[in-house]
Amino acid sequence: MSSTLIHADDTLTLWGIIVVWASVSIFLEQRYQWASKISGAIIALVGAMILSNTGVIPTESTVYDSIWGVVVPLAIPLLLFHVNIKKVWKESGKLLILFLISSIGTVAGTIISFFLLKAHIPHLEKIGAMMSASYIGGGVNFAAMSAKFETPGELVSAAVVADNLMMAVYFVLLMTIPALAFFRKRYPIPHITEVEQRGAAEKGKTLAESFWKRKDISLKDMALAVGTAFLLVIISFKVAQFFDTIIPSGEDVSIVMNIVNGFLGDKYLMLTTVTLGLLAFFPAYFEKINGSQEMGTYLIYLFFVVIGIPASIPLILENAPLLLLFVFIIVVMNMLFSFIGGKLLKSDLEEIIVASNANVGGPTTAAALAIAKGWKDLVGPILVVGTFGYIIGNYVGTILGFWFSSLL
Template sequence: MGESLIQADDTLTLWGIIIVWASFSIYLEQRFSWASKISGAIIALIGAIILSNTGVIPTESSVYDAVWSVIVPLAIPLLLFHVNFKKIWQESGKLLIIFFISSVGTVAGTILSFFLLKDHIPYLEKIGAMMSGSYTGGGVNFAALAAKYETPGEMVSATVVADNLMMAVYFVILMLIPAMAFFRKRFSIPHIEEVESGKGKEDGKTLAEAFWKRKDISLKDIALSIGTAYLLVIVSFKLATLIDKLIPSGENVSLFLNILNGLFGDQYLMLTTITFIMLALFPKYFASINGSQEFGTFLIYIFFVVIGVPASIPLIINNAPLLLLFVFIIVMINMVVSLTFGKLLKYNLEDILVASNANIGGPTTAAALAIAKGWKNLVGPILVVGTLGYIFGNYIGTMLGFWFSSLI
């Protein structure tokens, strides 16, 4: 693609566009019933896709990296300050089972997609390994497996573009499913019903506006929300980095040490764990802070804008249309397996969707889905369960990679 209207190094303007569009998406969601039904998150994501594909904003910038490295970590503790601590442990066990079932869907989809397209896409044995790991726990595994199998750079880049576009489409589908009568009739939807029960029909408010009703907030609340969240992020990330250096990991290290490193050396899992510990130790302090959920949700809307930016449709059409088909098959099989077995095991629709999301996009994007939909009691559990995908996703990718390589 050619140069964009806004350059990648014009950081002030890019930050402005992202924040203004996130703000406008929230406004639309709370002002109009049609926007409330499709959700502000989808509006934010689709708007970003349009802006990047029409050449208004670039597909890569340090601004987007900052959203991933600063905004998302800051949002997580803010959103956990007021969750129901007891329900986190109750929900985690249920989610773990459907998360593993969803992982089976990823493996099945990767195998099917590989055999259908292995004669048409070069290095598919390497790409298959990368995507099976990525779609069992997120992009962390993608990078690790790309390095492990020494996949050619141009194929890695093409796969990233296909993955980004697929992820954008996938998030839209996940957002729309809870509103479809077909699924609402066939699955239990307690979290959706809880959100909808608060709808202010008598005063004409949209569902989103009723859920995010006005609250009292002081300067002290703002200071404690942001300051506490930043402190938790700094302590957690520094501690995880230290542990990652102390506990060895890699191909020549035992499975036990790899698992130990994955559990205690992962920054997001450490952040979630330390936040939970602080919530347990100081419940009155966190309960007294108003506005943390609103701050965290606004930051997640910024994240949704950034998710849509790299989804370059022209690059896919020109370079890798078959790669898009490859990842599409994996994602669809994952969703079908998740929904089918979730229905057989009588899981809630919300549990199934966040578990599938945690596989395909990782725990942070799954938490973002739960936040955008108002399923606040699923935010903590899916962050805990989804992080496990970082650990065994690499093993799944490695095993499939060795098998696929023997078939080429």
């Protein structure tokens, strides 16, 4: 029996809480200046953390799995329907360099953490492999490394909790950085300036309200947007599944075949590729669909709520406080490499933020942050670049795991 007020199998109530809180977050962001400065994304995430940490809702449920498995994939094409293809390719090159610099920060942080804490945390060589792969790629890399190095189940669970809490905290920090004078004075901020200028043109409105102006939308628009998005998700996922099945991958296969499998067998990269391909060939069709960006953004706000739910503070204090320190050091090093490297490359602040986010939280959370901030030109590129982490994450985790094992 669940110890929370709302049980994990009470799916209707959990769906209702997620939807209502996401809606409240959007309303507050567009109604009040203080909420607009904080951002609806942070309100959604922090509110969910409070609900889960006070025992109102459980930290695990099939409802949350549905958000990751259905809502997020559906949001991606909806948000790409009005993307400028030329800007995607132009921005992707710069973002890829930043992403790789961030990845080096992850590796450096993992090595430092390992040598500082190896005497205090059992099986740290296994956890190091898992977290380095995860903080370059994502959950799929975390799972792959935990299976590869046969990490004990209780350590995997503790690492998941530490990871979720650290990701939630770092996401809030990255959302806050664009408002801090220290960073605004030291980095170019073209995307932030564009959003603020749009808001300044409409006095009396919050930045969010100015960005999300009322648009004409018909029943046909809604039908075409949702129907097309679902069709793209189904086709892309089936194609990726087909390639993942026929293209070999694993330890006994060459690096080339693993890379090919990583590109063609990854469902999110396939979804992004197929959507951008159709945008290039049928731009007129997608341009005529109104409301797709609004619908996709609303779905992403449901995702923001779900990000905060697993961040259980009591669990981390009870089971793995040192693991939280371990992942904290990795994230700090990732951040330092990202912002110092970005400064040397004269990169925009917004590009640095989404590149670091794509490392720690994966491409979906990075795209979600860009959407929440109104940096629409970075959504497509970071989805493309961030997916590259899924491919290289397992190689980095494997190398570090074997090296760490040889030192113990």
